[in-house]
Amino acid sequence: MASLARLALAEEEIEPMARELSAVLEHVARIGELDLEGVAPTSHVVEVTGALRPDEPRPCLPREVALAQAPAVADDGFLVPSPQA
Amino acid sequence: MGGAHELTAAQAAGEIAAGSLSAAELFEAYRARAAADAAAGEHGLNCFTWVAEHAPRDGAAAAAPLAGVPLAVKDLFCTEGVPSQSGSRILAGYLPPYTATVVRALAAAGAPLLAKTNQDEFAMGSSNENSAFGPVRNPWDRRRVPGGSSGGSAAAVAAGLAPWALGTDTGGSIRQPAALCGIVGLKPTYGAVSRYGMIAFASSLDQAGPLTRDVRDAALALRHMVGRDPCDATSLAFPEEIAEPAAERLDGVRLGVPEELTGEGIEAGVLDRFNAALASAEELGAQIEQVRLPHAPHALSAYYVIAPAEASSNLARFDGVRYGLRAASSSKADGDGDLIGMYTRTRHDGFGAEVKRRIMLGTYALSSGYYDAYYGRAQRVRTKIAEDFRAAFAQVELILTPTAPSVAFGLGEKTSDPLAMYLNDFCTVPMSLAGIPAISIPCGLSQGLPVGLQIAAPAFAENRLLDAAHALERALAFDSAVAHV
Numbered sequence: 424m425a426s427l428a429r430l431a432l433a434e435e436e437i438e439p440m441a442r443e444l445s446a447v448l449e450h451v452a453r454i455g456e457l458d459l460e461g462v463a464p465t466s467h468v469v470e471v472t473g474a475l476r477p478d479e480p481r482p483c484l485p486r487e488v489a490l491a492q493a494p495a496v497a498d499d500g501f502l503v504p505s506p507q508a
Numbered sequence: 509m510g511g512a513h514e515l516t517a518a519q520a521a522g523e524i525a526a527g528s529l530s531a532a533e534l535f536e537a538y539r540a541r542a543a544a545d546a547a548a549g550e551h552g553l554n555c556f557t558w559v560a561e562h563a564p565r566d567g568a569a570a571a572a573p574l575a576g577v578p579l580a581v582k583d584l585f586c587t588e589g590v591p592s593q594s595g596s597r598i599l600a601g602y603l604p605p606y607t608a609t610v611v612r613a614l615a616a617a618g619a620p621l622l623a624k625t626n627q628d629e630f631a632m633g634s635s636n637e638n639s640a641f642g643p644v645r646n647p648w649d650r651r652r653v654p655g656g657s658s659g660g661s662a663a664a665v666a667a668g669l670a671p672w673a674l675g676t677d678t679g680g681s682i683r684q685p686a687a688l689c690g691i692v693g694l695k696p697t698y699g700a701v702s703r704y705g706m707i708a709f710a711s712s713l714d715q716a717g718p719l720t721r722d723v724r725d726a727a728l729a730l731r732h733m734v735g736r737d738p739c740d741a742t743s744l745a746f747p748e749e750i751a752e753p754a755a756e757r758l759d760g761v762r763l764g765v766p767e768e769l770t771g772e773g774i775e776a777g778v779l780d781r782f783n784a785a786l787a788s789a790e791e792l793g794a795q796i797e798q799v800r801l802p803h804a805p806h807a808l809s810a811y812y813v814i815a816p817a818e819a820s821s822n823l824a825r826f827d828g829v830r831y832g833l834r835a836a837s838s839s840k841a842d843g844d845g846d847l848i849g850m851y852t853r854t855r856h857d858g859f860g861a862e863v864k865r866r867i868m869l870g871t872y873a874l875s876s877g878y879y880d881a882y883y884g885r886a887q888r889v890r891t892k893i894a895e896d897f898r899a900a901f902a903q904v905e906l907i908l909t910p911t912a913p914s915v916a917f918g919l920g921e922k923t924s925d926p927l928a929m930y931l932n933d934f935c936t937v938p939m940s941l942a943g944i945p946a947i948s949i950p951c952g953l954s955q956g957l958p959v960g961l962q963i964a965a966p967a968f969a970e971n972r973l974l975d976a977a978h979a980l981e982r983a984l985a986f987d988s989a990v991a992h993v
Contacts, residue, residue, distance in 0.1 A: 424871055424872055424875070425852075425868065426852070428820060428855075428867050428868055428871040429827065429848070429851045429852050429855055430852060430855050430856060430864060430867060430868070431852035431853050431855070432856065432864070433856070436864075440864070440865065440868060443865060444865065444868060444869055446926070447812060447865075447869060447926060447927055447930070450808075450809060450812070450930075451809040451812050451813050451882070451886075452809075453806065454809045454810055454885050455881070455885065457803070457806060457889065457892075459885060459888040459889065459892070462888040462891050462892060463888070463891055464887030464888050464890070464891060465887050465888075465890040465891045465941075467712070467742075468698050468712065468941075468942065468943030469697065469698055469699045469744065469943050469967055471699070471742065471744065474742075476738065476741075484605055484606075488605045489605070489830075491603075492605070492830065492831040492832070493829070493831065494829075494831075494832075494833070494834035495834070501830060503829055504846055504847050504849075504850050505846065505847065506846060506847040506848070507846070
């Protein structure tokens with residue numbers, strides 16, 4: 424689960440995490456008792472119609488502004504370690 | 509001795525407009541109070557993460573509707589060139605290239621940015637103890653929590669360190685700290701206020717709202733916050749102008765009290781104040797009726813599936829690539845110098861324990877094979893909760909509950925038991941799931957600490973909500989001056 428979440432957990436974090444998550448899951452499992460046959464899941468809580476806008480090009484953040492907060496940049500892009508390393 | 513910091517925002521705006529107070533003086537007075545609180549160290553409130561260095565130089569503010577009355581803003585609102593890290597180490601040093609729509613709108617109406625406020629990391633918490641900046645203390649008793657996640661905003665307003673503040677509410681994060689600090693906190697209808705520029709927690713629930721000294725200030729702030737924003741596709745045009753609340757009576761108004769949220773699990777002293785508030789409402793002419801919200805007891809379970817699920821998705825963006833923290837690369841010899849290793853180590857170092865817990869919970873609830881049992885089921889419960897409210901609002905105009913099940917608890921008291929912490933949101937989460945507006949107003953003291961009264965209304969009935977809150981506020985005559993120290 425931690426690797427799915429892209430989260431490294433230290434050895435000493437694993438046991439408390441498992442214990443706390445079990446307690447929470449046990450509590451939320453109570454919704455399993457409800458009869459929800461035929462009930463539609465909520466997709467949006469207030470009615471919204473016509474939320475589409477015209478597909479027109481608009482200015483976006485300049486490249487140097489978008490890159491300004493990055494930990495590492497190279498050649499006008501975000502620099503990351505090689506996936507093959 | 510009185511001072512400009514004792515004025516409500518509306519009073520201060522009135523004095524500035526009349527020429528008896530200058531906007532620059534007011535701003536400097538608040539800066540001085542922030543500096544004094546910071547200098548108090550361990551005895552201070554730790555409610556600010558950043559304070560403006562000088563008053564805005566634009567002298568035109570006095571002519572704007574909010575007349576230059578300064579505003580404190582929760583850390584998670586992006587503010588251009590001003591640190592915005594949502595209480596997290598993973599956004600250390602982040603300076604956003606743009607400003608959140610609501611902060612811009614309030615600044616344009618004449619409320620300049622005074623300070624950014626401390627909060628639970630990514631708004632996940634009910635005590636403001638999950639912050640990279642350390643816990644906020646409650647101005648009523650500094651050994652106690654201010655509530656969360658907008659704890660810094662609530663403490664600042666309660667202590668006279670800001671005239672008003674912005675917070676965000678996902679499952680109670682405006683209303684619960686407002687209750688625990690003895691001030692007013694309003695969560696608007698989902699979609700009433702733009703979320704553009706808010707660092708997201710759970711997008712189907714997050715709403716911005718004001719934390720204020722009184723109901724009139726909440727209405728004044730909200731008036732300049734609502735409306736459709738082309739940058740947020742879930743925002744909607746508000747159907748009417750937010751009026752100045754003026755009601756003094758509640759003659760003929762039907763108020764519903766749901767037994768599911770006013771019995772078991774609520775502290776006796778809180779129930780006592782709640783019942784006294786109901787008696788006041790009756791004296792004002794209101795009719796109190798029992799209503800049923802049969803699925804409300806399951807709201808907390810549904811919420812603690814839906815919110816972590818959305819958070820696990822929203823927080824995937826924090827990976828050390830585009831902004832904030834990147835973990836130092838380890839040597840290639842241990843095979844960990846790759847891209848995935850950089851992601852996982854950055855997230856290990858950057859996120860606090862509660863955020864990791866919720867990411868894990870959300871990842872689990874969305875994972876193949878568990879989706880239907882958790883997320884799918886929770887979204888069906890959400891539908892039932894919204895139906896419960898619709899049925900209740902066919903019978904009554906407003907619904908009343910306590911805001912929080914207890915008064916402010918001790919720092920460190922609940923940090924080792926996540927489930928006990930989550931139970932703080934018992935009364936506030938149902939309204940969040942239904943997307944309806946709710947306000948918390950102070951309704952008295954228990955054990956010398958403030959108790960909050962929650963009033964909820966149907967979607968877009970904010971004017972009705974504010975009017976009733978105004979009438980009750982007058983009748984309850986809560987004295988908040990004690991926290992202005």
